[in-house]
Amino acid sequence: MAELDHDNNITKAGRWLAFLPSVVAATSLFALMVMTFFDVILRSVFNDPVESATEMTRLFMAIMVFSALPVISWRGEHIVVDLLDPLFSARVGRIRDAIVNLVCGIVLAWPALRVWQLAGRAREYGDVTEYLNIPQFYIAYFIAVATFATALVLFARGLCFIFAPQWVETPASLSDSTAAGPK
Template sequence: MTGLSEKTKSPFDRIIDAIEWMAALFVGIVAANIFIAVVLRKFFDTSIPDSYDFGRMLLGILIFWGIAATSYRGSHITVDLLWTGASPRMRRFIDVFATLVLLFVVTVQTIMLFDKVAVTMRDNVLTYDLNLPTWPFFAVAWMGDVCAVLLIGIRTWRLIMQPEALEDHPETKTNE
């Protein structure tokens, strides 16, 4: 928690918080799906129709929304061998360069994922048991990727224009 009240948060911070809450919501949905499926199978000898399809599609959604949540905070896995030995100015340059590369890669990924959503919708791909269309799941995953692009863009802008805005977040600090 940054210690900022809702009234003093910038619109960017509110967007970031909302996207992180969505990612957390999908973690809960995936966990609930797994838990309920296991309990039903173990104790009641039954299962949720399409629980496997729902599980794999929800996991995909979780991954893309997780990318959004971790990309802004910079809390994804990194290798900082070169960065730790660099001067503060060079560290900032490395951060901006790495974030721009990440922005490019995730933008291309988002474009390609949109194509997957369109193809899945056009081909009318359905789940096995209930014959539900799968494209809405792909669309929600794609929205997570769009949010990742948005957050990486905000991070890039802040790295260049407002580096102190990133330093205000305790999530970006590491204990050494």
């Protein structure tokens, strides 16, 4: 019974950790939606579009995608081609999933490091966005941190497949648990 409570606590902790990035992604999506709505109205009715709409779209999209990436990675909600899944037993499938997650976690650390370096360079050069003059290194550092978090999540997920498969959430186990935030 104590082990079951421990497993539930791990799952609950994971859901709480996923809540903030999910809120950031949802807020970014909402802001993008509102900005697009006003851009279309201003463009259609007054022939005066939002000048920085393209720039804001890029920023909101980057925030949305990279905020959601660690959460999607932990939950295993990536788009997958599962043509060969029926050929694997559950045990072999779990080993395959562990290897894929571990390798992806290790490999993803390189782009995170590279983006971090590029963010430092953008900071040194004083690069800013075209219309809003927002320093570009802010978003680049955000992307680097989110990518590194995704690498850690994938590596941890791979280890969980090996040592504690009950801790790994799958899309099927999440269907009723994510509607209203962490529980």
